[in-house]
Amino acid sequence: MSVDAGAPEIAPSQMRGILGAEVAIVSRDDTELLTGVRRHDLVTHRSEFGAHPGTVVGLTARLLDDLGAVALTGRGGGHFPAAVKWRSVAAAGTGGAVVVNGAEGEPGSAKDATLLQTRPHLVLDGLVAAINAVQAVEGVVWLHEGAEATTGSVTLAIRERVAAGEPDPPIRVVLAPSRYLSGEATSIIRTLEGGPTLPRFVANPAQPWSDGYPTVLVNNTETMARAAVVAARGAENYEPTSLLTVISRGYRRVVEVPHTVTIGQVVAEHWADMPHGAPSAVLLGGYGGSWVSWSDIASLPVDIGALRSAGLSIGAGLIGPLPSQACGIEEASRLVRYLADQSARQCGPCVFGLAAVAELCDDLTAGKLSPSGRKKLDQFMAEISGRGACRHPDGAIRMLTSALQVFADDVSVHRKGRTCGARVYGIMPLPGEGT
Amino acid sequence: MSRGKPKVREAREGPAPDGTTHLRIDPSICDGVGICSHLAPDLITLDSWGYPILDTHAVPRGRALRQAEAAVAACPKKALFLQHL
Amino acid sequence: MSHETAGTAGVSHTRTVVWGAGLVAAVTVSAVLTSWFIGAAVSAIVGDRMAPWILGRAAGLTSYLLLVALVFLGLLLSHPRRARWRRPSSATRIRVHVTLSVFTFVFVALHIFVLATDKYANVGWWGSFVPMGAGYRPLAVTLGVIGLYAGLAAGLTAALAGRIAQRVWWPIHKVAIVSLILVWLHGVLAGADTAVLLGVYVVTGIAVAALAISRYTARTTQDAVAELAADRASEHPVHGSPARDLTIGRSGRGSNRKQRR
Secondary structure, X not given: OOOOOOOHHHOOOOOOOOOOOOOEEEEOOOOOEEEOOOOOOHHHHHHHHOOOHHHOOOHHHHHHHHHXXXXXXXXXXXXXXXXXXXXXXXHHOOOOEEEEEOOOOOOXXXXXXXXXXXXXXXXXXXXXXXXXXXXXXXXXXXXXXXXXXXXXXXXXXXXXXXXXXXXXXXXXXXXXXXXXHHXXXXXXXXXXXXXXXXXXXXXOOOOOOOOOOOOEEEEEHHHXXXXXXXXXXXXXXXOOEEXXXXXXXXXXXXXXXXXXXXXXXXXXXXXXXXXXXXXXXXXXXXXXXXEEEHHHHOXXXXXXXXXXXXXXXXXXXXXXXXXXXXXXXXXXXXXXXXXXHOOOOOOHHHXXXXXXXXXXXXXXXXXXXXXXXXXXXXXXXXXXXXXXXXXXXXXXXXXXXXXXXXXXXXXXXXXXXXXXXXXXXXXXXXXXXXX | OOOOOXXXXXXXXXXXXXXXXXXXXXXXXXXXXXXXXXHOOOOEEEOOOOOEEEXXXXXXXXXXXXXXXXXXXXXXXXXXXXXXX | OOOXXXXXXXXXXXXXXXXXXXXXXXXXXXXXXXXXXXXXXXXXXXXXXXXXXXXXXXXXXXXXXXXXXXXXXXHHHOXXXXXXXXXXXXXXXXXXXXXXXXXXXXXXXXXXXXXHHOHHHOOHHHHHHOOOOXXXXXXXXXXXXXXXXXXXXXHHHHHOEOOOOEOOHHHHHHXXXXXXXXXXXXXXXXXXXXXXXXXXXXXXXXXXXXHHHHHHHOOOHHHHHHHHHHOOOEEXXXXXXXXXXXXXXXXXXXXXXXXXX
């Protein structure tokens, strides 16, 4: 599949990246790759990305600097600088674990599953390079228990490496309960320490593990793959690309694009509904991301810095265009309900606050929200932000806040007790729905 | 986006060591007992569901610090703590 | 006590009205009873030797009603479903709870003072504070005496919470309902000599018991978290991999220092 002809800078023949010019088609309801990107077995991987990171002389010494030089950030959504995180773990002590987080926090995103199903060795190389860089002793691949295709690809890859005698440290695959918050870094660390798979409060973000426990470095799958690319090709040859998931109604596409490409170009090229007209808005980053009107977002590049100066984040790489016949308020309410249901039930403002907000959103879509109800909604949203142990409630409130602004017209229609005339519903895929 | 009250803190804002003391909470332990707001009314209000909203500013010495210490000591869930930066 | 009505409307208006009406009714009842009893006592003092007895019993009944309100509100304050009742606000509920405790204390003090100093009551200071020390219905008075100590323990530790009592107040507070049970028996055995009074004790007793049952049987957020926590991560075996034998769900490595929670 070719990339947008109207964007010569994409130049697929010159961009090697991770997926290159290939586009993955992933089903809407689970993370099984349908078609598009061939899986790299170990032999193909070694010919594309070079030798095992454990055998590259001087890699450990230069990798941390290289990660800083390319300004690699965490691709799970937080975009925390990887080099800073790795250094603080390395400084805290040796003998810990490094975790590849493949239990995608964002149900809409399919990039991590795509990577683990097509570039498992790249991810594992990144894991091994990280283990060496922070002087950890073991690797963990953290997956959702229902993600069978992904689990199969990872276990096959580990077996390939064992059979080929690659000098890997111990790597184990751990399956997490299929919940939204299983992908939260603190859920992972808490589990490795023998606790439940639920997020926890961390007083010092630089040390998310408990006192007296081994260090744990958790990185998103794409971050780990990118670290492997930096390790293999060096900072000077690293191409700053992003993996994006574009949501259409029938399927999702995972694409790799350079940072110069605009979101408008990505949508025009990869969104199935584009022939029927541009979307009214785009949900950017994830279900805890932001809605942005099409006119505001179409010309923005995918670049993290450019988006940040517009007050936005590419988050986990989700691009969710909303067809113009759909109602943004109904879509946002649906997502708020889902996020409220996915609360780990630990923090009062999240358990009770998100539930109360979801209820008011239901009233809003049903045209039953009174002016005082709207005031209450605003008050609750202000009360919830920043008050959970993890950032789950913040994300839900951020998404809803942006929806109430971007879809202000829809809000006023609904407020008058009428239906908004939307003809399509349920644009963003939710786990367990439609199966 | 400008709705945040001054008393609602932004999560994980990078704390820099500056010798100040901050009142903090592990919200996953808090059960909304509410005695903290009674003991430290200058620093803690309760939200619509009875859970404490903390003043995130540095706690000044004197009356406010005494209130904060009492709230921390009284919390039956040990959810509140003072962080010295 | 001010009712914060700003920002409420619709459904919550009904709740505000119900809550307001309940509080106003409670305060009114106690005020009417008090003023009537005091009025009766004052007029009686002029010539009636029964006056201290009447005043003492009036203060006792008022104390009981205040204690019922106090415990009732305490149960509401800790009820697992409390987050769904948003009016009056939690802060107001706590303030009312604290205020009620002060009123209760004052009327109990009046009750004891009057009956301890009334020779005809045959209770005396000794009988007021020492179990089985009263000449008048010693068992009934003793229940009240122990109830007094239980209530004082609950109230004083809470008043000193965060200072002398640190967080010890909380476990003691949870058994404060024992005080009400003892005081209820004290009232039924020593202060319910008319059908109306007995009816008051029965109705209020049932109401508090019903709320207590509801509070202790309701599903808590901790129950919900425990259910989620039971759903554990599991190790996925990779045949031929060098993965070590580590079991998720137990800490098999690192230091043996106690985990935070």
